[in-house]
Amino acid sequence: MNDTAMLVFIPLVVVLSELSGMDKARAVTLSAIAANVGSALTPIGNPQNIIIWREYGLSFLAFVRGMLPFVLIWLTLLLAFVILSPYxxxxxxxLPPVAFRRDLFxxxxxxxxxxxxxGETGxxxxxxxxxxxxFLLLERDVLLSFDWVLVLTFAFIFIDFNEFSALLLKAGFSLPTEGAGLVLASAGLSQLISNVPATVVFLGSKPAWLPLALGVNVGGTGTVxxxxxxxxxxxxxxxSLRDFHRYSIAYFAVSIALMIAILRI
Structure with a gap:
């Protein structure tokens, strides 16, 4: 999944940046974009795809067939960003010395x-x-250096947004259910509340699955x-957020423009 890929690769990207002198912000941002668009291909690549896959009862291959042309476009665009960036x-x-803690391992x-x-036994x-x-007994620094803010953010993102969706519908808000309008709306909402909650919000209006999947997946490449x-x-x-958005917003703007142009053909 894309989140796990970041937990694995970003420390490596950071170390390589420090060793080689390359632009860390650029490398990290492009890696995050790669994880977001690469994970869009399969129904198990990211949480929003899993939700859509389960909700619509699609086969694995049907999901991949629907997403494949757009994922290839996103990856080609990402490659262009890499090639066209300043050398x-x-x-x-x-290499710095590395200490291996056998007991921690x-x-x-x-x-x-x-x-x-x-976990399997409840x-x-x-x-x-x-x-x-x-870890309290063996190495307290493991707990002290833990990113609790990220954990709380993770918990917020996976709050059940079904009630929020129901409130919008009861208030008379009409959510788009197909085509370019759905792509734009779901991608836009993802910029505000993240793409997983945005997926849940739109499911309440029973939209077409492919435009929704396209919107929330490309929506993951915009703001942090x-x-x-x-x-x-x-x-x-x-x-810094400024450095991250310098690359991510540009990619998001171009990719969403391409999506709308393709869907209107």
Whole structure:
């Protein structure tokens, strides 16, 4: 999934930027865009796709067939952004010494297996308690350096927005249900409340699945709020919002313009 990809790749991107002298903000932003548009292809690539896939009862291949032409366009556009960006002169620096904590590795690996088992058997509270206790005793810095703001943001994004959707419909708001209007509206709302809640809001009006999927997926490439993957990338890399938006907004504007042009043909 796109969020997991950011947790894995952004630390690597940051280290490579520091070692080579390349523009960290540019590398991080383009990586976040790549994760957002790349994950759009399959129904299990990101949370909004999973919601749409489940809601409409689509087959795996039907979902991929619908998204494939647009994902290829988004990736081609991303490649153009990379090629047309100013050339960077890189200078490889010496690698810093790396300390390997065998005890942390063993404990973390064991906790991962144990937490999966406890989660599958419905003992989530015990899983959390054991994890906190292990790191409290072994390495408190793991807990002290934990990004609690990101966790709270994650919790907010996955709040059930069904009630919000129902309130809009009761108030007489007419949400678009197909075509370019749906793409624009869902992409725009994603910029304000993130693309997962935006998906839930639009599901209440029973829209066509493909324009909705296109809108919320391309909507993840705009503002930092557009996708949780963006927030993860910015928080881990400590990139300024100004630097992030310098690249992401430009990509979003061009990609949404292409989408509307294609859908109106």
């Amino acid at each position: 960077e002169t890189l200078s490889i620096r010496s 063993v404990v973390s690996t064991s906790l991962l297996a144990l937490n999966i088992y406890l 003992r989530h509270e015990l899983s959390i308690a054991l994890t906190l206790l292990a 709020v557009g996708s949780l993957a963006n927030l993860i990338a910015v928080r881990i890399a400590r990139v």
